[in-house]
Amino acid sequence: MKYSPDLYILLDWGWGQINATLLFTWLIMLLMTGGSWWITRRLTSSTTISAGQNLLEVLVQGMVDHIEEITHRPAKRFLPLIGTLFLFILVSNVLGLVPFFQPPTGSLSTTCAFALLVFVAVPAYGLTTRTLKNYLGQYIRPTILMLPFNILGEISRTFALAVRLYGNVMSSTVIGIVLLLITPIFVPVIMQALGLLTGVIQAYIFALLALVYIASAMEEEKGEV
Amino acid sequence: MTEIALIGMASALGAGLCIGIGAVGSAIGEGLAAAAALRAIAQQPDHTATITRTLFVSMAMIESTAIYAFVISMILIFANPFWNYVIAQGAG
Numbered sequence: 030m031k032y033s034p035d036l037y038i039l040l041d042w043g044w045g046q047i048n049a050t051l052l053f054t055w056l057i058m059l060l061m062t063g064g065s066w067w068i069t070r071r072l073t074s075s076t077t078i079s080a081g082q083n084l085l086e087v088l089v090q091g092m093v094d095h096i097e098e099i100t101h102r103p104a105k106r107f108l109p110l111i112g113t114l115f116l117f118i119l120v121s122n123v124l125g126l127v128p129f130f131q132p133p134t135g136s137l138s139t140t141c142a143f144a145l146l147v148f149v150a151v152p153a154y155g156l157t158t159r160t161l162k163n164y165l166g167q168y169i170r171p172t173i174l175m176l177p178f179n180i181l182g183e184i185s186r187t188f189a190l191a192v193r194l195y196g197n198v199m200s201s202t203v204i205g206i207v208l209l210l211i212t213p214i215f216v217p218v219i220m221q222a223l224g225l226l227t228g229v230i231q232a233y234i235f236a237l238l239a240l241v242y243i244a245s246a247m248e249e250e251k252g253e254v
Numbered sequence: 255m256t257e258i259a260l261i262g263m264a265s266a267l268g269a270g271l272c273i274g275i276g277a278v279g280s281a282i283g284e285g286l287a288a289a290a291a292l293r294a295i296a297q298q299p300d301h302t303a304t305i306t307r308t309l310f311v312s313m314a315m316i317e318s319t320a321i322y323a324f325v326i327s328m329i330l331i332f333a334n335p336f337w338n339y340v341i342a343q344g345a346g
Binding site for chain 2: 193197231
């Protein structure tokens, strides 16, 4: 049984190989950039707009509203990172319903890459509004004794971010396979529908947590270090 | 009892116990969180959006412990390092 798209090796040259994770990641990238390019080719500001433009406008405006509501800052700086993460995970999870499509988020390599991205983005965004001294000061708050726990918390929340997404997507795949063996007629369909719901919620949660981490790193801390 | 049988039995038992006991805590926690959120929504229906968003985030946080247990039991069943080691010893 192959529970991870990493295990489907399509091409192998010895020094490197192409597995299903890479292939489907590229497919999603192609689909999203191609689709966006196709729609934004003919943008119009008239009262009648195409269905595609309407869809993209709803998506982008919804993300902008959400980001501004949570961070109380202009969404422009967050939208490229958070929006890309959200849309990629969303499309990947939803396309998991398509037969023979292995969601790349069901591989620990993909989710680890996302989590590391957030791990790097948190201080990168934080240092744009705070000085280095102030930023590092948060690790020895309230006392210097908390330093190891603060560092451990930083690492473990990155790990949790990766494993949460991976576990949720992988579990719906595994449950689908197991149910096909036990009750192949009707029950897997219901679990697939549940997997769709989980996939959308997980995409939302991943983007939201990344945003919350970044926003909390940007908050200027008051008081003496 | 041979080594392989012992490792197989312990892995299956460990996987079952891991997800079985691991899911309990997170299930109770999620139930408490949902109950508190529902009570808050009933008292302040105006803040439903904020409460729901916070509920989702905290649910994800709580759920991650159960996900860890699930991942561990998946490793024990499908990618068991001890099992692979014994098989490799037997083959080599």
